[in-house]
Amino acid sequence: MSQQQLVEKSTESLTQIFDTFNNFAEFRKNEEKLRDRTINTNVDVLRRFFGWCKEELELTIDELSITKIIPVIDPYINNYQDEDEFDDNFMTELAKKEWLLKSKINRNTKSFIKLLNRYFNTYMAETSTGAKVIVCNSLIALTKYLYYDITDEDEGDDYQDIKLINRLKAYRRNLEKDNCDEDDGIVPPFNREETIQVAMRLKKLADQNYEYNSGYKYNRGNKLGKFAKALHLQSFLVIGLMVFMPTDRSRTYRELTFGETLVYGIYNPETGNFTSYDQLAKEEVAKSKYYIHLLPHQYKTGKTYGEFWYQIENIDFGDGTFFYDYLNKWLFEGYRDELATAGKTDAVFIRARSGISFRDSNRSKFGGYVRSIFLRLTKYNLSPHKLRTIFVTYINNLGLSDKERESIAYIMHHSKEMADKVYNKQTSREKMAIGIAFMKQENSLFQAQ
Numbered sequence: 001m002s003q004q005q006l007v008e009k010s011t012e013s014l015t016q017i018f019d020t021f022n023n024f025a026e027f028r029k030n031e032e033k034l035r036d037r038t039i040n041t042n043v044d045v046l047r048r049f050f051g052w053c054k055e056e057l058e059l060t061i062d063e064l065s066i067t068k069i070i071p072v073i074d075p076y077i078n079n080y081q082d083e084d085e086f087d088d089n090f091m092t093e094l095a096k097k098e099w100l101l102k103s104k105i106n107r108n109t110k111s112f113i114k115l116l117n118r119y120f121n122t123y124m125a126e127t128s129t130g131a132k133v134i135v136c137n138s139l140i141a142l143t144k145y146l147y148y149d150i151t152d153e154d155e156g157d158d159y160q161d162i163k164l165i166n167r168l169k170a171y172r173r174n175l176e177k178d179n180c181d182e183d184d185g186i187v188p189p190f191n192r193e194e195t196i197q198v199a200m201r202l203k204k205l206a207d208q209n210y211e212y213n214s215g216y217k218y219n220r221g222n223k224l225g226k227f228a229k230a231l232h233l234q235s236f237l238v239i240g241l242m243v244f245m246p247t248d249r250s251r252t253y254r255e256l257t258f259g260e261t262l263v264y265g266i267y268n269p270e271t272g273n274f275t276s277y278d279q280l281a282k283e284e285v286a287k288s289k290y291y292i293h294l295l296p297h298q299y300k301t302g303k304t305y306g307e308f309w310y311q312i313e314n315i316d317f318g319d320g321t322f323f324y325d326y327l328n329k330w331l332f333e334g335y336r337d338e339l340a341t342a343g344k345t346d347a348v349f350i351r352a353r354s355g356i357s358f359r360d361s362n363r364s365k366f367g368g369y370v371r372s373i374f375l376r377l378t379k380y381n382l383s384p385h386k387l388r389t390i391f392v393t394y395i396n397n398l399g400l401s402d403k404e405r406e407s408i409a410y411i412m413h414h415s416k417e418m419a420d421k422v423y424n425k426q427t428s429r430e431k432m433a434i435g436i437a438f439m440k441q442e443n444s445l446f447q448a449q
Contacts, residue, residue, distance in 0.1 A: 071108035136172040192394035202236035250384035254366040256348035
């Protein structure tokens, strides 16, 4: 091959790869209604992976192609033949073809999983399990796109007929299980009661007008400025929203937008009508409630559960204050604006260091913020995911009915089965406690006889 031909071939290969990525991005945006940020993350992750594959497999640029690395094999043999023409030879030949095809699919799938293993064990050896899960998510998404015209929904929903996708999902499940088991500074005794205690400690800080010496000496110091008070107020609201209601995924809190996903006004669940506080008559404003309002594209399982409304409870703290007092103070008295130094925003929560909202920052920043709050107050590195785990474990320990657990799981945007599989971390003793108590009650009947 001449130098010119090599250049042309390399250019053609790169063009095909870029076209595939662009088409994949358009597909995710138009068909799956995903956010640009999620799509860009997918593409960035995939580019790094394919760049590594080129070096690992010692491919030249002209040899590089997406389908050379991700095997795309139609699992169906199209043998259109009239039933009257079926004979033993035809059936034998068909069985042979099917066996060969199945063997090829298995061989290529195993080869790709081994390649992915090498990627994780070398290039990503020092990265977190969560980062590896993101790689799996991106590869699953791209593989679904590549098999979009091949999969047969009659054979299985959500690409269940595609072996490579099933293997990638299984790989991801194992990573997620390992991630839940990793020691990230949280000991099992940390429970829901303790998360409530943390929220109430944050409330106390939000109520302060003066700074106090550290330790156990409560000597009043300097008067707190509005910026410092805003820091305490935001910490309380973030943890309060995650603790005082069934804990949602971190995305909900990170992307909270006033007037869109956090709304204030009157909602009629029977008619589905909502009237914002600023559209109400003056005497009606006092009846306003705060709601989390999510459209299907605004949360992970939205396609399954649809539009979501949840009324935030106006908790009475017993000291003359209510939860809404703190939300009102944050949103209407300039405390949020105090942190939003990058400019006025409709986002609810702000990164104090940059003045930019968590919504418009790297998504890891919000998780780090939550962890830092717990680390500062408890010495435990508690993540948003762990808060969900603690809440589900607490619910299961209560021994609620299936209907009650199903309702709470709905509020948390997952199924009861998913709650048990991913989030429930009951110990063996906790799992048996309700049954033991039940049997004690049953056996006590003998004493009356």
